[in-house]
Amino acid sequence: xxxxxLKLIWNRKASNALIIAEVAIAFIVVFSLLALAIRNxxxxxxxxxxxxxxxxxVQASIPGEWDAERDLVTINQLRAALSNLPQVNNVHxxxxxxxxxxxxxxxxxxxxxxxxxxxxHIDDGAAENFGMKLLAGRWFGPQDAAQNYTAVLxxxxxxxxxxxxxxxxxxxxxxxxxxxxxxxxxxxxxxxFRQLGEFSPMIPYTIFRYDxxxxxxxxxxxxxxxxxxxxxxxxxxxxxxxxxxxxxxxEFSIRPWEDSRRSQTRGALLPLIxxxxxxxxxxxxxxxxxxxxxxxxxxxxxxxIGLRRAIGATANQIQRQVMLELLIVNAIGIICASxxxxxxxxxxxxxxxxxxxxxxxxxxxxxxxxVLSAACAYYPGIVATSLAPAQALHYE
Amino acid sequence: MLxxxxxxxxxxxxKIETIALQDIDLHIxxxxxxxxxxxxxxxxxxxxxxxxLLDEPSDGDIKVNSQAIESYKDKHITHLRNEKIGFIFQxxxxxxxxxxxxxxxxxxxxxxxxxxxxxxxxxxxxxKVGLKPRTGHxxxxxxxxxQQRVAIARAxxxxxxxxxxxxxxxxxxxxxxxxxxxxLESLHKNDNATIVxxxxxxxxxxxxxxxxxxxxxxLVH
Ligand SMILES: Nc1ncnc2c1ncn2[C@@H]1O[C@H](COP(=O)(O)OP(=O)(O)OP(=O)(O)O)[C@@H](O)[C@H]1O
Ligand SMILES: [Mg+2]
Numbered sequence: 001x002x003x004x005x006l007k008l009i010w011n012r013k014a015s016n017a018l019i020i021a022e023v024a025i026a027f028i029v030v031f032s033l034l035a036l037a038i039r040n041x042x043x044x045x046x047x048x049x050x051x052x053x054x055x056x057x058v059q060a061s062i063p064g065e066w067d068a069e070r071d072l073v074t075i076n077q078l079r080a081a082l083s084n085l086p087q088v089n090n091v092h093x094x095x096x097x098x099x100x101x102x103x104x105x106x107x108x109x110x111x112x113x114x115x116x117x118x119x120x121h122i123d124d125g126a127a128e129n130f131g132m133k134l135l136a137g138r139w140f141g142p143q144d145a146a147q148n149y150t151a152v153l154x155x156x157x158x159x160x161x162x163x164x165x166x167x168x169x170x171x172x173x174x175x176x177x178x179x180x181x182x183x184x185x186x187x188x189x190x191x192x193f194r195q196l197g198e199f200s201p202m203i204p205y206t207i208f209r210y211d212x213x214x215x216x217x218x219x220x221x222x223x224x225x226x227x228x229x230x231x232x233x234x235x236x237x238x239x240x241x242x243x244x245x246x247x248x249x250x251e252f253s254i255r256p257w258e259d260s261r262r263s264q265t266r267g268a269l270l271p272l273i274x275x276x277x278x279x280x281x282x283x284x285x286x287x288x289x290x291x292x293x294x295x296x297x298x299x300x301x302x303x304x305i306g307l308r309r310a311i312g313a314t315a316n317q318i319q320r321q322v323m324l325e326l327l328i329v330n331a332i333g334i335i336c337a338s339x340x341x342x343x344x345x346x347x348x349x350x351x352x353x354x355x356x357x358x359x360x361x362x363x364x365x366x367x368x369x370x371v372l373s374a375a376c377a378y379y380p381g382i383v384a385t386s387l388a389p390a391q392a393l394h395y396e
Numbered sequence: 397m398l399x400x401x402x403x404x405x406x407x408x409x410x411k412i413e414t415i416a417l418q419d420i421d422l423h424i425x426x427x428x429x430x431x432x433x434x435x436x437x438x439x440x441x442x443x444x445x446x447x448x449l450l451d452e453p454s455d456g457d458i459k460v461n462s463q464a465i466e467s468y469k470d471k472h473i474t475h476l477r478n479e480k481i482g483f484i485f486q487x488x489x490x491x492x493x494x495x496x497x498x499x500x501x502x503x504x505x506x507x508x509x510x511x512x513x514x515x516x517x518x519x520x521x522x523x524k525v526g527l528k529p530r531t532g533h534x535x536x537x538x539x540x541x542x543q544q545r546v547a548i549a550r551a552x553x554x555x556x557x558x559x560x561x562x563x564x565x566x567x568x569x570x571x572x573x574x575x576x577x578x579x580l581e582s583l584h585k586n587d588n589a590t591i592v593x594x595x596x597x598x599x600x601x602x603x604x605x606x607x608x609x610x611x612x613x614x615l616v617h
């Protein structure tokens with residue numbers, strides 16, 4: 001029977017080519033949507049690497065050029081004042097904020113590989129209090145002060161990607177070419193710090209120790225406070241008063257990390273939602289097109305089906321034959337599309353499309369297409385076989 | 397071999413009810429060559445379809461080999477059609493996407509005959525209709541008479557007890573029609589086939605053993 005079906009498919013190449021093309025296009029659409037959805041779902045599943053609950057960012061806007069000697073005095077005063085508030089649990093510094101599309105990236109060449117990463121600066125104790133996880137080495141501490149090196153923490157991905165199977169603790173890294181000679185010494189490895197939130201790609205991350213007493217220290221305008229659980233947003237006013245009394249000519253804005261996270265999630269999801277709606281319509285159209293083509297394909301063969309029934313095929317056998325034929329044609333369409341799609345990971349067009357994402361999207365898209373086409377073929381098959389053979393033979 | 401008792405058939409289309417057959421009593425004996433004649437629309441095809449179990453009568457009984465058809469359940473009926481009956485249609489009904497040999501093999505395919513055996517039997521049948529050299533052709537590459545011979549080969553390949561032919565020469569010119577008629581006669585004579593043939597041609601009808609005349613859905617004696 002299989003041989004008979006293959007013969008038929010081959011002899012009907014012209015009309016089957018249309019179905020194959022339709023299936024291939026549909027498959028590519030479904031595959032793309034699935035890959036996108038799965039990737040984002042996977043990213044969402046990966047822990048952030050820190051706690052955002054009850055942590056508020058005080059963003060200062062400092063007038064004029066940054067002057068470490070002058071401005072760090074103010075920063076220290078603000079820190080001390082905020083720490084003294086009973087509602088505040090701890091106060092730390094973080095140069096680039098979380099959950100904002102605001103990041104510092106850098107890269108340098110080492111041997112034949114380019115080391116690129118996202119970086120940030122924090123003060124002593126911040127990592128612990130942010131709830132980050134230490135995998136090796138140690139956090140920053142007073143022993144790092146007034147040294148001839150700057151202490152650095154690197155993420156596990158940084159180590160895995162650039163220094164696999166090496167003991168990175170104690171090694172030096174550079175922040176960019178110009179600073180190659182600077183002494184950035186790795187003191188610890190943390191799990192991760194997904195600064196840009198849940199939907200951001202996984203990027204090697206480094207955290208530099210921020211030296212509150214050095215004249216070289218960079219611009220720092222982010223004070224992160226941990227408020228006691230249940231502290232209401234009204235506390236903002238109290239904070240604001242404190243802040244402006246200490247630094248009257250600085251401007252401040254205060255925002256809970258949770259707030260930033262929410263609006264960032266919304267921003268990340270919106271294009272995805274729009275895309276899935278468009279994709280949904282696309283799939284619907286493709287499904288309707290496929291249904292039309294298959295319907296046409298089966299009804300145009302009503303006479304043939306009548307004949308087969310007249311000479312001894314049961315309705316079930318016909319159904320099975322129609323189904324099998326379409327599944328084989330479908331499989332050919334899927335294979336054609338796969339040959340095209342496999343070029344993506346092969347050529348590395350999208351760095352995010354790794355083999356496992358490719359494989360799972362491929363598998364799910366195939367299942368989807370096969371189920372869809374089986375469903376599309378089922379009804380015309382039923383209709384075609386429900387006619388008495390005498391009627392089907394005269395069907396025009 | 398085939399016995400119809402009080403067979404009636406009405407077609408219900410929208411609001412019109414057509415009585416195509418009314419109280420038909422008919423007995424076809426083993427080895428008979430019978431022709432069915434009558435004006436257009438009198439119900440000849442309907443009668444043949446019911447004899448061939450292609451359509452369900454509205455009323456009446458059919459016995460095949462003195463076994464009554466009790467149910468028109470797909471499986472049972474299909475099996476009978478496949479094993480006992482061979483059809484020849486006015487418009488051949490060959491599958492254009494299949495080669496001659498594959499068309500002829502078709503009834504055996506549904507009987508789960510192994511491929512080798514199918515091929516052997518199909519060639520044997522094609523030999524009988526004189527088309528052995530055309531096994532590899534597609535139906536569209538053949539003349540009308542040749543196509544009908546392929547259809548006959550398909551009808552006899554499963555060695556059915558009853559051959560039903562609905563105007564087998566209706567689409568052919570007289571020379572080709574004669575060819576087909578000769579073929580049916582030889583199948584009747586040499587293979588002792590039971591044949592029921594609908595025809596509009598008195599000359600052809602005369603060549604059969606018995607002629608049944610239908611008028612307005614009823615048999616005329
Ligand atoms: N499927 C159907 N639905 C409704 N009416 C039908 C159907 N098939 C046949 N009829 C009607 O039944 C009657 C008998 O038709 P049938 O085809 O048996 O005639 P026929 O004797 O074979 O005619 P012809 O010589 O033209 O082939 C006709 O009036 C026809 O219109
Ligand atoms: Mg007729």
